[in-house]
């Protein structure tokens with residue numbers, strides 16, 4: 001019954017399968033979308049409000065939002081979603097959720113952009129302008145996605161579009177680093193039974209669509225020892241020495257080019273002063289692969305290298321009387337892999353949107369909020385929200401809004417393609 005209803009009431013804008021999404025079928029679909037007055041009004045609103053989007057982007061970027069400290073930026077996004085006529089709430093995890101009820105409240109489509117940045121409190125996030133360019137840490141990742149989220153919500157509101165499926169506009173927490181996708185995990189948990197598609201807006205550009213979730217693990221090695229004085233205790237086992245010995249072994253680990261597999265020694269901490277033998281040393285490592293098997297192999301290799309580094313240090317220590325080194329390897333985070341089916345309605349909707357705006361997308365594999373739904377078999381993609389950007393995760397990050405409207409329209413049309421829209425109102 002439900003399947004029949006879906007077929008009966010969502011013919012309009014329902015994406016076609018890619019196998020037939022070329023040529024006449026695709027242009028017929030494009031024609032349908034172009035013929036809808038409300039959709040045209042939403043597209044026109046986006047065209048004339050790109051500067052508004054840039055203003056919101058700069059304003060939101062200037063509110064610091066390291067992972068686990070997103071609430072102030074979340075409140076600003078909440079106000080913008082309220083202004084877009086949505087029922088907005090903040091869930092227990094800190095996600096901001098703006099609901100646009102559809103004809104069916106049993107079927108849900110999520111448009112999400114992460115709130116958090118990798119920049120710690122105290123980072124100067126003031127936006128500087130260089131001609132059209134905006135420069136600030138986090139301006140593109142994910143100032144662009146957040147600006148896109150609120151602009152699309154606003155465009156739909158201004159055009160009074162009534163979607164078939166309920167649309168949730170979500171600004172989620174904890175996408176970066178040790179946030180470990182906790183925001184999107186909570187969203188998928190809460191709405192899983194009705195969740196038909198998740199569209200993630202992450203960063204700038206319109207050249208790609210991420211349909212494959214890159215699996216990754218974040219690990220932390222901790223080595224501890226008794227510690228002591230650099231002169232009088234010389235020869236005692238030193239946790240930093242052990243860590244360095246282990247790290248040198250690990251970076252010589254061979255990884256295959258295919259399936260593509262990478263590792264990064266991202267952070268080292270330890271010690272208290274130059275003239276103390278440290279009592280603790282930490283190493284954080286990120287490993288990624290197209291294959292879960294390679295991830296497990298690398299995690300095991302890291303464990304063996306830490307054990308060997310500690311053993312080498314203990315064997316070469318002159319004085320073992322004051323204690324020995326201990327070590328452990330802990331999992332800080334794990335991002336599951338997954339892949340969108342090539343014949344999914346969501347990918348067809350994206351392709352149809354591309355055809356309308358005259359864009360082409362290359363399929364990519366990446367690690368984004370889309371990992372979580374994809375790993376559970378829920379249709380999901382991650383796309384940029386238009387314009388161009390660079391220097392993500394660096395202090396030199398920049399964004400150029402040229403072409404932003406194309407990205408916003410592509411995202412809007414993809415969203416409406418999977419959500420469906422009601423019949424035109426007669427005016």
Ligand SMILES: [Zn+2]
Pocket residue numbers: 114141142175202203
């Ligand atoms: Zn991002």
